[in-house]
Amino acid sequence: MTMRDFTRATLVLALMVLMIGCQGRPKEKAPIHLNPNMDTQPKMLPQGESDFFADGKADRLPVEGTIARGDLRLDDVYYRGLKQGTEEYVDTNPVAVTATSLARGQERFNIYCAVCHGQDGVGRSIMVEKGYQPPPTFHEPPVLDYVDGRLFDVISNGVRNMPGYANQIPVDDRWKIVQYVRALQRSQTASVEDVPEEQRADFE
Ligand code: HEC
Numbered sequence: 001m002t003m004r005d006f007t008r009a010t011l012v013l014a015l016m017v018l019m020i021g022c023q024g025r026p027k028e029k030a031p032i033h034l035n036p037n038m039d040t041q042p043k044m045l046p047q048g049e050s051d052f053f054a055d056g057k058a059d060r061l062p063v064e065g066t067i068a069r070g071d072l073r074l075d076d077v078y079y080r081g082l083k084q085g086t087e088e089y090v091d092t093n094p095v096a097v098t099a100t101s102l103a104r105g106q107e108r109f110n111i112y113c114a115v116c117h118g119q120d121g122v123g124r125s126i127m128v129e130k131g132y133q134p135p136p137t138f139h140e141p142p143v144l145d146y147v148d149g150r151l152f153d154v155i156s157n158g159v160r161n162m163p164g165y166a167n168q169i170p171v172d173d174r175w176k177i178v179q180y181v182r183a184l185q186r187s188q189t190a191s192v193e194d195v196p197e198e199q200r201a202d203f204e
Pocket of ligand 1: 109114117127134151155160162165
């Protein structure tokens, strides 16, 4: 190595050290930025100061009547499955049961839930075969004893390893799925007494 190579190598090394050394140290002024690319822009921080407004605050108060996320109290029953103004689950489904709503619930259940819970709600499914955590059966306690509001809450917000489906399934459909889960449960826990007397002969 000639002296010249050595000097050059030292210079390159020093430059590298200098450049690395410039990273990550807090400074008042923005770093020299040859192509700013709109990376740094003036902005107001929440609750900061500003001389733009007469009161010296950077932000304005929210419009009167603004509701914080999660604080909507218009209809706790329908939107959250809770008794109005409480954190207690409602017992019964606010959406009336009809043949159409039940059919819709069945269709949505088979689209969204059956992959994990199985079409019968027992918890045997393709996802479990592929190694997903087996979900509990719907046909025994504790799930059998859940009130409608609690089932709605599980679908909306998920529970432990089950993700919530509020983003994919509209509120109305969630309630119809709850109706269908109830029908599934009836189907697994039914006795001959549930059959109208004149038709019982067919089942005995
Ligand atoms: C990605 C798989 C998956 C999907 C899809 C899914 N679940 Fe689940 N579900 C689970 C698992 C796993 C558990 C058990 C969670 C745990 O205990 O960690 C569970 C638990 C439950 C429970 C019992 C909750 C409890 O408190 O123990 C109910 C009820 C339920 N699911 C209903 C549904 C309904 C209705 C749908 C369709 C909207 C659905 N699930 C979609 C995987 C799924």
